[in-house]
Amino acid sequence: xxxxxxxxxxxxxxxxxxxxxxxxxxxxxxxxxxxxxxxxxxxxxxxxxxxxxxxxxxxxxxxxxxxxxxxxxxxxxxxxxxxxxxxxxxxxxxxxxxxxxxxxxxxxxxxxxxxxxxxxxxxxxxxxxxxxxxxxxxxxxxxxxxxxxxxxxxxxxxxxxxxxxxxxxxxxxxxxxxxxxxxxxxxxxxxxxxxxxxxxxxxxxxxxxxxxxxxxxxxxxxxxxxxxxxxxxxxxxxxxxxxxxxxxxxxxxxxxxxxxxxxxxxxxxxxxxxxxxxxxxxxxxxxxxxxxxxxxxxxxxxxxxxxxxxxxxxxxxxxxxxxxxxxxxxxxxxxxxxxxxxxxxxxxxxxxxxxxxxxxxxxxxxxxxxxxxxxxxxxxxxxxxxxxxxxxxxxxxxxxxxxxxxxxxxxxxxxxxxx
Amino acid sequence: xxxxxxxxxxxxxxxxxxxxxxxxxxxxxxxxxxxxxxxxxxxxxxxxxxxxxxxxxxxxxxxxxxxxxxxxxxxxxxxxxxxxxxxxxxxxxxxxxxxxxxxxxxxxxxxxxxxxxxxxxxxxxxxxxxxxxxxxxxxxxxxxxxxxxxxxxxxxxxxxxxxxx
Ligand code: SF4
Numbered sequence: 380x381x382x383x384x385x386x387x388x389x390x391x392x393x394x395x396x397x398x399x400x401x402x403x404x405x406x407x408x409x410x411x412x413x414x415x416x417x418x419x420x421x422x423x424x425x426x427x428x429x430x431x432x433x434x435x436x437x438x439x440x441x442x443x444x445x446x447x448x449x450x451x452x453x454x455x456x457x458x459x460x461x462x463x464x465x466x467x468x469x470x471x472x473x474x475x476x477x478x479x480x481x482x483x484x485x486x487x488x489x490x491x492x493x494x495x496x497x498x499x500x501x502x503x504x505x506x507x508x509x510x511x512x513x514x515x516x517x518x519x520x521x522x523x524x525x526x527x528x529x530x531x532x533x534x535x536x537x538x539x540x541x542x543x544x545x546x547x548x549x550x551x552x553x554x555x556x557x558x559x560x561x562x563x564x565x566x567x568x569x570x571x572x573x574x575x576x577x578x579x580x581x582x583x584x585x586x587x588x589x590x591x592x593x594x595x596x597x598x599x600x601x602x603x604x605x606x607x608x609x610x611x612x613x614x615x616x617x618x619x620x621x622x623x624x625x626x627x628x629x630x631x632x633x634x635x636x637x638x639x640x641x642x643x644x645x646x647x648x649x650x651x652x653x654x655x656x657x658x659x660x661x662x663x664x665x666x667x668x669x670x671x672x673x674x675x676x677x678x679x680x681x682x683x684x685x686x687x688x689x690x691x692x693x694x695x696x697x698x699x700x701x702x703x704x705x706x707x708x709x710x711x712x713x714x715x716x717x718x719x720x721x722x723x724x725x726x727x728x729x730x731x732x733x734x735x736x737x738x739x740x741x742x743x744x745x746x747x748x749x750x751x752x753x754x755x756x757x758x759x760x761x762x763x764x765x766x767x768x769x770x771x772x773x774x775x776x777x778x779x780x781x782x783x784x785x786x787x788x789x790x791x792x793x794x795x796x797x798x
Numbered sequence: 799x800x801x802x803x804x805x806x807x808x809x810x811x812x813x814x815x816x817x818x819x820x821x822x823x824x825x826x827x828x829x830x831x832x833x834x835x836x837x838x839x840x841x842x843x844x845x846x847x848x849x850x851x852x853x854x855x856x857x858x859x860x861x862x863x864x865x866x867x868x869x870x871x872x873x874x875x876x877x878x879x880x881x882x883x884x885x886x887x888x889x890x891x892x893x894x895x896x897x898x899x900x901x902x903x904x905x906x907x908x909x910x911x912x913x914x915x916x917x918x919x920x921x922x923x924x925x926x927x928x929x930x931x932x933x934x935x936x937x938x939x940x941x942x943x944x945x946x947x948x949x950x951x952x953x954x955x956x957x958x959x960x961x962x963x
Contacts, residue, residue: 403940428953503888519866519888521895525952529961533943533952535890568858572887603887 381631383539384606385574388514388628392497400538408438410491411526412500414482415443419460421501424524433468434530440472440491441465442482445739450746480711480737483507483595483679488713490620494609494627499523499532504679504761506597510590511617512609512627517598537603539574540565541636544581546645551795553689554589555681555759555779558596559650561642563660570602573637576630577607581644587616588685595680596761599657649794652777655765663782663794673756674699674787675768676780677708677735678742681759684714686780691723693784693795694730700790705732706748708740732787744768750775757786799920799948801878801899802928803850807912808839810856814868814889817860831867832874849876852918854910856882860889869893869900879918881925881936883907894943897951901925903936920944 382390382397390398392406413421418441425433433439441461446454458475465473472491479485483504486492494512498505503517518532526532542561562569575597577590585593590607597605607613609627617625648662676682676690687709699705707727709715715737718724727734740747742760750756750769756776758768763775778786781795788798816839822831836843853872859882860868869892872880879899893900899920906925910916915928923938939947942955949955 401937403943405942424953428957430953430957517888519892519895521866521952522891525895525956528953529956531961533894533946568861571858571884601887 380635381633383574383576383634383636384512384608384628384630385514385539385576385604386536387630388495388497389534389536391626391628398536400536402536403533404536405531405533406497408499408526408530408532409496410438410440410498411523412440412442412482412486412498412502412505413523414441414445414502415447415454415457415461416445417501417520417523419457420520421523421527422460422464424521425527428524430528433470433527436469437471438530439470439527440474440482440486441470442474442485443476443479444481444737445743446745447479447738448476448736478712480714481679481682481739484682484710484714487511487591488620488711490617490622493617493621493623493625494613495625499526503598504595506602506604507591507595507679509594509597509604509606510587511613512607514604514606516604535572537572537574538637539576540570541639542575542577543579543639543641544577544644545579545641546581546643547584548644548647551781552647552649553779553781554585554592556647556650557589557642557644558593559652559657559660559777560647562596562600562652562657563650564640565600567599567656567658568601570597570600573602575600575602575605577605578630581642582607583610583612584644586685587612588683591683592680596657599761649779649782651782651792652763654763654774654776657761657763657777663792666776667792667794669776669792670755670790671703671757671776671786671792672754673748673750674703674705674783675741675748675756675758675760676783677706677710678739678760679710680761681780682708682710682714684717686759687714687718687723688721690780690784691726693781693798694732694788695726697730697788697798699731699787703787703790704748705730705787706735706741707732708735709737711737741768757783757792759783799944800917801850801852802915802917803848803852803878805852805854805910805912805914805916806840806843806847807910808853808855811858811861812839812855813861814865817868818865818871828870828874832871835871835875844875847875847877850878851876852878852916853880854882854907855880856907857884859885860893861886866892866896869896869898873898881906881910894946895952897947897949897954899947901936903934906934906936909934920947
């Protein structure tokens, strides 16, 4: 029986020729990631169990991104714990304020994730790196502690759903609309335990940033991971970032899938996920006109340079509506600098938006844009659960950067083609 | 390893919020926390449960948040195993990692009724319903997963194996 791309990566890391869905394996990992919230928990577990050394000080990444620059004393102490641990074990990839960015944008940019690799992270959106043709998945704090101690993790081999993408995206439709459309179609547990494997000429036509956005939200369909084939765009992205040799895996011709879903990208519309689940999706045409008080453009889903560029293209020479707080957060220092070089920050500030240093901030209702009772936001983030961005009666509409920028100008949810 | 006990039966999508409500997550001691296990779905659970008893449920057991507290309180209550048609992904991992035995077996989940006397052999994956005189076959765990569970959790088993430093 042929294997999927994910199954091949898992088999190789477990030292096995083949694996089958449902099989439990122990595999070598290439990187273990935690952040300022999950890191301290894993560190305490590790120390409690009596491990005094880490497996490899170059293959652990600790990124201080959720409540940074620290919003209060408790969050400052969590970062302090990670800082002290990193100093003690000489953790090379400890990213503090000044170097840090949102983890899932930062690690690929730093060349810490590469095709064919196996990455675990104590953060559910670790699945993002599948965009590079890696296997990556979110785990709990005990898994992270074990990964840091031994360089290994256990997995149950997933079956897969194949998404065969055809056509190219229309203007103002992006990777975010693709993944929202898919989650709307299969539901928040539509891919439970499974891999979401994207392929077809439509997949090759997508930009790297669109692929990152799509894999980022695989977890919102319950999936273990999302993954794209490696092509010339992937290799272009890692050039200059990844210097170690990489292995490219391809799904076997006779790989078995639970289901094959065909999606014609050219037929997609800008898509919105309405409160309070990412599966409550509607095409823009059914939601437009709804008043908003805040627009957030950023996060590990949509804080990359393509996202900043499309937002700037829409906001250029325009003003945001006076009643809409517009918060733009480039996801990493490199993206921030690129925005400066391209003059995007000037466009944002002149339009009346604010631009923040990289942080998760409002995405998880941490800081930098909390919603009051009954307020409504359009946001390029990935979850619209009850109370996620503030008060439990507030509402989050998930959308692409183009929709969030257009809506900021008009003050109501707006089709970007109409501004 | 073999466990034997009487069963508690639940339906689909038992989520981590009913296993251990978020309002108690500020409690640090596992024994204190475990006093609220299953409180919102089965108020007397903690009073009724005995060492080795077995929870049986339908699909997607443990869905919701990734809190490790959920399998932990079940374990601290003395439950010997959770059998379900399917588990939510992160609950499944977390349960094994903290040494809480779980088995996926659709047939057992459907046929076992509340208060049946059930025995489980983890080496073979055979689930015996003593009350009904039936057996069901679950996929047994490979040796290293059995090792994790019998050592009382992932980190302890790694230590025992001399893994890491
Ligand atoms: S941006 Fe949001 S979803 Fe992404 S890592 Fe930060 S908090 Fe999590």
